[in-house]
Amino acid sequence: MTGVARISISLPPELLKEFDELVKKLGFERSQAVQRAMRNFITDYRWLEKAEGDVAGAIVVVYSHEKHGVEEELTDIQHHYLEYVKSALHIHLDEEHCMLIIAVKGPASEVRTLAEKLLSTEGVLQSRVTVISVKG
Numbered sequence: 001m002t003g004v005a006r007i008s009i010s011l012p013p014e015l016l017k018e019f020d021e022l023v024k025k026l027g028f029e030r031s032q033a034v035q036r037a038m039r040n041f042i043t044d045y046r047w048l049e050k051a052e053g054d055v056a057g058a059i060v061v062v063y064s065h066e067k068h069g070v071e072e073e074l075t076d077i078q079h080h081y082l083e084y085v086k087s088a089l090h091i092h093l094d095e096e097h098c099m100l101i102i103a104v105k106g107p108a109s110e111v112r113t114l115a116e117k118l119l120s121t122e123g124v125l126q127s128r129v130t131v132i133s134v135k136g
């Protein structure tokens with residue numbers, strides 16, 4: 001594929017403001033910065049997709065506890081993967097936001113599905129998955 005694709009996206013105004021301020025400060029064009037963010041996103045998740053055997057690490061999500069149902073959903077998902085969720089740490093970041101650090105260990109395919117479910121939960125604002133391969 002050649003040329004450029006143009007997309008239109010919806011996002012909260014305060015997120016765009018913060019993004020644009022940082023983009024300007026770093027001397028990027030907005031399109032360049034979005035491309036970099038997309039590449040980072042792909043790199044982060046493709047690795048897990050390709051991992052085989054057992055992995056161990058942390059799934060980190062930031063969410064607003066004021067948004068109805070997010071907390072319950074995140075808890076439900078963890079209960080479905082009891083065998084692979086080793087520990088969870090809840091940090092109250094500020095009045096509105098919470099961070100959940102979930103320590104996981106298990107087959108890559110299971111950890112991947114667990115991560116995908118947690119990350120795609122509506123109301124999750126930021127996420128990071130850091131896992132390493134371990135002997136199965």
Ligand code: NI
Binds near residue numbers: 065091093097098099
């Ligand atoms: Ni909290």
